[in-house]
Amino acid sequence: MATDTMIDPTEELAALYGSDTFGIKTMEKYLSKSAFKKMMVTIQQGGRLDPSIADEVAQAMKVWAISKGATHYTHWFQPLTDATAEKHDSFVEPDGKGGMVCEFTGKNLIQSEPDASSFPSGGIRATFEARGYTAWDPTSPAFIKRTAHTATLCIPTAFCSYTGEALDKKTPLLRSMASVSRQATRVLKCFGITPSRVDSNLGAEQEYFLVDRDLYLQRPDLIETGRTLFGCLPPKHQQMEDHYFGSIKERVLEFMSSVDHALWALGVPAKTRHNEVAPAQFEIAPLFEPINVAVDHNVMIMDILQRQALKFNLVCLLHEKPYANVNGSGKHNNWSLSTPELGSLFSPGKTPHSNLLFLTFLASVIQAIDLHADLLRASISKAGNDHRLGAQEAPPAIISIFLGDQLEDIIRQIKEGGATSSTSKTTMELGVDVLPVLPKDTTDRNRTSPFAFTGNKFEFRAVGSSQTCAWPMAVLNTIMCETLDEVATRLEPVAGTPEFNTVVAELIKEMITKHDRVIFNGNGYSEEWLAEAERRGLPHLHTTPEALEVLSAPATLELMEKYNVLTKAEMLARKEIQTESYEKQIDIEAKTCLNMLQTIYMPAVAEQMTNICGTVASIRAAGITAGLKAATAKAEAVGALYDELPGKVAELSSAIEKGCPCAIKRAMESARVTVDALEALVDAELWPVPTYAEMLNIHSK
Numbered sequence: 001m002a003t004d005t006m007i008d009p010t011e012e013l014a015a016l017y018g019s020d021t022f023g024i025k026t027m028e029k030y031l032s033k034s035a036f037k038k039m040m041v042t043i044q045q046g047g048r049l050d051p052s053i054a055d056e057v058a059q060a061m062k063v064w065a066i067s068k069g070a071t072h073y074t075h076w077f078q079p080l081t082d083a084t085a086e087k088h089d090s091f092v093e094p095d096g097k098g099g100m101v102c103e104f105t106g107k108n109l110i111q112s113e114p115d116a117s118s119f120p121s122g123g124i125r126a127t128f129e130a131r132g133y134t135a136w137d138p139t140s141p142a143f144i145k146r147t148a149h150t151a152t153l154c155i156p157t158a159f160c161s162y163t164g165e166a167l168d169k170k171t172p173l174l175r176s177m178a179s180v181s182r183q184a185t186r187v188l189k190c191f192g193i194t195p196s197r198v199d200s201n202l203g204a205e206q207e208y209f210l211v212d213r214d215l216y217l218q219r220p221d222l223i224e225t226g227r228t229l230f231g232c233l234p235p236k237h238q239q240m241e242d243h244y245f246g247s248i249k250e251r252v253l254e255f256m257s258s259v260d261h262a263l264w265a266l267g268v269p270a271k272t273r274h275n276e277v278a279p280a281q282f283e284i285a286p287l288f289e290p291i292n293v294a295v296d297h298n299v300m301i302m303d304i305l306q307r308q309a310l311k312f313n314l315v316c317l318l319h320e321k322p323y324a325n326v327n328g329s330g331k332h333n334n335w336s337l338s339t340p341e342l343g344s345l346f347s348p349g350k351t352p353h354s355n356l357l358f359l360t361f362l363a364s365v366i367q368a369i370d371l372h373a374d375l376l377r378a379s380i381s382k383a384g385n386d387h388r389l390g391a392q393e394a395p396p397a398i399i400s401i402f403l404g405d406q407l408e409d410i411i412r413q414i415k416e417g418g419a420t421s422s423t424s425k426t427t428m429e430l431g432v433d434v435l436p437v438l439p440k441d442t443t444d445r446n447r448t449s450p451f452a453f454t455g456n457k458f459e460f461r462a463v464g465s466s467q468t469c470a471w472p473m474a475v476l477n478t479i480m481c482e483t484l485d486e487v488a489t490r491l492e493p494v495a496g497t498p499e500f501n502t503v504v505a506e507l508i509k510e511m512i513t514k515h516d517r518v519i520f521n522g523n524g525y526s527e528e529w530l531a532e533a534e535r536r537g538l539p540h541l542h543t544t545p546e547a548l549e550v551l552s553a554p555a556t557l558e559l560m561e562k563y564n565v566l567t568k569a570e571m572l573a574r575k576e577i578q579t580e581s582y583e584k585q586i587d588i589e590a591k592t593c594l595n596m597l598q599t600i601y602m603p604a605v606a607e608q609m610t611n612i613c614g615t616v617a618s619i620r621a622a623g624i625t626a627g628l629k630a631a632t633a634k635a636e637a638v639g640a641l642y643d644e645l646p647g648k649v650a651e652l653s654s655a656i657e658k659g660c661p662c663a664i665k666r667a668m669e670s671a672r673v674t675v676d677a678l679e680a681l682v683d684a685e686l687w688p689v690p691t692y693a694e695m696l697n698i699h700s701k
Contacts, residue, residue: 013264073154176475219690328394395462450524679691
């Protein structure tokens with residue numbers, strides 16, 4: 001008698017995971033043993049790829065990609081924008097006999113030549129100097145990018161100019177990874193540890209909003225700028241605190257599931273999904289990965305979110321502040337340094353007060369952040385993030401470190417002469433017999449801190465949701481290089497000697513005492529902290545133009561060159577590009593704002609005035625007084641605001657003509673105040689665009 005065969009559903013998920021990625025398992029299947037071994041040396045140890053295997057790897061990649069339905073390949077790179085770039089070439093080549101063959105060589109794999117002058121270059125490349133190169137990054141797996149009817153092999157690459165300057169965000173990140181590994185290895189060797197390598201790791205939590213596509217298409221400001229330039233809060237928004245971690249609506253859950261499956265096929269370890277604080281706001285979080293792979297995966301996550309949303313008649317908004325006066329969206333960068341042998345170098349252990357290795361790396365972070373808080377702030381600077389930082393639960397623009405109660409107590413002990421004890425974990429009795437006794441961590445979390453210790457890593461919470469993580473992480477690695485270099489230089493002469501522990505303890509105390517002003521465990525949203533930070537001398541750079549000044553400071557240029565992350569020319573180019581991008585974004589917003597005032601809002605208010613005046617005339621013609629007072633009062637209220645609009649238009653037009661971002665922003669905000677007041681008075685059926693009340697509610701369909 002036949003029996004049903006049990007099918008393990010995990011087998012299907014296991015088969016899906018990484019199926020569209022030329023990862024380690026696929027390479028092992030398609031490559032010879034010797035070629036696979038050489039590839040693993042490059043991936044795991046960071047050595048230069050043996051050029052003798054390039055053709056074999058290319059052939060294997062081609063066969064695999066074609067088996068997946070791919071007809072084209074592209075060198076996929078990250079220019080100095082917050083987007084990716086790709087130029088597709090087909091595998092197909094004529095065979096000279098009227099037919100075709102599929103070709104893909106090691107040269108095709110390793111290098112390609114896109115136009116370098118049409119991307120932002122900050123003056124490194126002139127318009128007539130077009131040549132640039134992409135170079136394969138073998139440590140980040142190639143993958144298949146799919147649409148409904150196409151498949152394309154994407155090869156992660158770096159991008160540089162004909163003269164060798166980095167024109168992308170990946171190259172300085174890779175350089176910073178190598179540099180911080182060198183300096184951290186020097187420190188570890190002082191402690192008698194010789195690691196196989198030191199990795200910098202990242203897990204990037206991605207926040208985003210969803211909006212119905214039909215409503216999105218009626219909002220020129222969302223289409224052109226990614227955020228609403230006008231709009232009133234509805235009576236109910238996030239104040240009831242019922243959206244965060246709430247039950248996910250069916251339509252959104254189906255969207256999230258489609259995102260997860262698309263990401264799993266690409267080998268992206270998507271782990272967590274949930275409702276965020278604001279209505280229509282959500283979050284996705286992957287597991288930890290090597291930092292360059294995590295950066296690539298985060299860019300892929302943003303792309304998949306946007307493409308999958310359209311399948312559900314939704315639009316994914318990645319702007320940091322798409323709606324005023326509700327929570328904005330960030331990208332929480334969970335960063336650590338680790339070795340295969342030790343795990344995270346930021347793991348305190350059971351007795352962190354006596355863990356000199358942990359305390360050395362902790363003190364190094366404290367010093368690095370204090371010395372370069374302004375540079376770290378500059379790394380997250382863009383127009384969108386200026387709206388978010390310091391508003392509605394986003395961390396302030398003041399860079400500080402949260403350590404928690406246990407480490408704060410150890411820091412205090414070190415400053416007072418020496419740490420002798422650590423707060424240990426306790427348990428929580430919940431007062432209900434059926435509930436388990438829960439272990440209680442030694443420290444709480446602090447959502448108001450831009451840079452928080454979270455157990456065995458640091459969470460850089462101030463990064464904007466639309467940014468790639470590459471530049472902030474490159475900066476973070478680089479400032480750590482400087483401090484670890486200093487530490488290694490101090491410790492190497494006494495390594496292996498009886499006085500080593502004493503010297504280490506003195507160095508830790510010196511670093512903490514000199515730089516503990518950057519530690520703040522309190523409420524970062526409070527007015528008191530703003531005053532306290534000023535008293536401590538911490539930089540408070542409110543806007544992008546203020547923050548970007550540090551990029552051209554001599555000390556910054558020297559730092560980046562010393563650790564081989566960016567040359568002076570590459571660094572100055574980035575300042576020019578970020579400044580220009582900021583100014584362009586403000587200009588686009590201003591012109592969109594002006595267009596909406598003149599062609600959308602003013603005609604709608606004019607129609608409202610016509611209707612009200614008609615009502616007043618009809619009442620008077622009927623010879624009655626009932627309702628006349630109310631109609632006249634409304635006409636006066638709407639009319640008074642309507643009279644303000646021509647002046648707002650003139651003010652904004654003048655600011656645009658002068659090209660001053662500060663004046664433009666003031667004029668836009670002034671216009672918004674008037675239009676938002678009108679939204680509360682104009683008849684709902686006459687209001688020309690969807691309101692916040694409509695857009696912040698995702699309906700199931």
